Amino acid sequence: MQVTVERYPAPTRNGANLELPKLHGEISKPRKKLVRREKKDASQHIRLAVQSAFLILSVWIGGQFYFWVRWAETGGRTAEITRPAGVEGGLPIEGLMQSRYVLASGHLPRLHPAAFFLFAAFTLSSLLLRKSFCGWMCPVGTISEYLWKFGRNVLGRNVRLPRWIDLPLRSLKYLLLGFFAYAIAMMSAVAIADFVASPYGLVVDVRMLNFFRFIDGTTACVLGILVLASMMVQNFWCRYLCPYGAWMGLISLVSPVLIARRESTCIDCGKCAKVCPSALPVDRLIQIRSAECMSCLECVAVCPAKNTLDLQVAVPTKPRRVLPAWQLAIGLAVIFFGFVGYAKLSGHWQTSLPREVVLKLVSAANEQNHPIIENGHSGTEQ
Numbered sequence: 001m002q003v004t005v006e007r008y009p010a011p012t013r014n015g016a017n018l019e020l021p022k023l024h025g026e027i028s029k030p031r032k033k034l035v036r037r038e039k040k041d042a043s044q045h046i047r048l049a050v051q052s053a054f055l056i057l058s059v060w061i062g063g064q065f066y067f068w069v070r071w072a073e074t075g076g077r078t079a080e081i082t083r084p085a086g087v088e089g090g091l092p093i094e095g096l097m098q099s100r101y102v103l104a105s106g107h108l109p110r111l112h113p114a115a116f117f118l119f120a121a122f123t124l125s126s127l128l129l130r131k132s133f134c135g136w137m138c139p140v141g142t143i144s145e146y147l148w149k150f151g152r153n154v155l156g157r158n159v160r161l162p163r164w165i166d167l168p169l170r171s172l173k174y175l176l177l178g179f180f181a182y183a184i185a186m187m188s189a190v191a192i193a194d195f196v197a198s199p200y201g202l203v204v205d206v207r208m209l210n211f212f213r214f215i216d217g218t219t220a221c222v223l224g225i226l227v228l229a230s231m232m233v234q235n236f237w238c239r240y241l242c243p244y245g246a247w248m249g250l251i252s253l254v255s256p257v258l259i260a261r262r263e264s265t266c267i268d269c270g271k272c273a274k275v276c277p278s279a280l281p282v283d284r285l286i287q288i289r290s291a292e293c294m295s296c297l298e299c300v301a302v303c304p305a306k307n308t309l310d311l312q313v314a315v316p317t318k319p320r321r322v323l324p325a326w327q328l329a330i331g332l333a334v335i336f337f338g339f340v341g342y343a344k345l346s347g348h349w350q351t352s353l354p355r356e357v358v359l360k361l362v363s364a365a366n367e368q369n370h371p372i373i374e375n376g377h378s379g380t381e382q
Ligand code: SF4
Pocket: 259, 275, 276, 277, 278, 279, 280, 282, 288, 292, 293, 294, 295, 296, 297, 298, 299, 300
């Protein structure tokens, strides 16, 4: 086996040489030798394949859902198609509500059960494989990533917000999550079931689609600002505003999977920290367990040193082991298809409603009032 050994120029951070002035009597740190990795890292090709597959799946589900809505809006005059239950993956708040319902009642939901199964699958993936849902599966995360990459190509660089703005902005997504989690925690299982079964709850997915179909000036402006911000700041939406990402991040804090850096072979080149879209100081830590790390493996891919930076499984009582990107991808696929497959085979995937009810509710989706939730009970606004 041939190993390339190079003398590395100087200790650096964030890619820039840091030639610090030597104080009188200071002993300079010996420069480390780079033992270059032999194999090219394939993690980013694998991640792109997984991201593309989920993006295509999401577009497919979105298209099918649109044609289902059109079928209902035309009173059933267009070709009838099945409502794709996978659309409930885009309803994380409902997923959280359904999870609370399952925990409180011990029963699986009869209406919109896919919201529960998808939420549970993504939560389990975060528990076992860090916040990989955001870095590998979420279509919004994928779009966000390619927006900042596009922005970097066009503008030459991305903006890194100073810490005094970055920190309070980052807390926004936790505040949003806290607001929803508190409101849901206050609801009883009966109140959740009533909410989901209300005319509003039954067409909450249609209302989400209509939000984008019938966009007004204010919404268009807000979306335009979000797109621009996403082009300039890496993962703007995910980093500052997404309560779903906040949930996954909190769950990932107890994940056995982490990014580990081997100090003895690290040459302090700072490349890992420079590419990290979550702005984590990878080059200065021994392990990354941050709620912001989404297992994207960009840092691992760029590290030039052999056996220095890896995604690892760290279970107490067992020796650590490296988790290659392909195993992470298989893990995500097993969790996702496992949950979806179980839900489908056990008859807990589709919501079945009488045809006349669907036609009536979908056509009047935007006229339904949000149920009022008081003291954990829900009723409909008059
Ligand atoms: S630490 Fe590495 S894996 Fe985690 S977000 Fe940063 S680049 Fe991605």
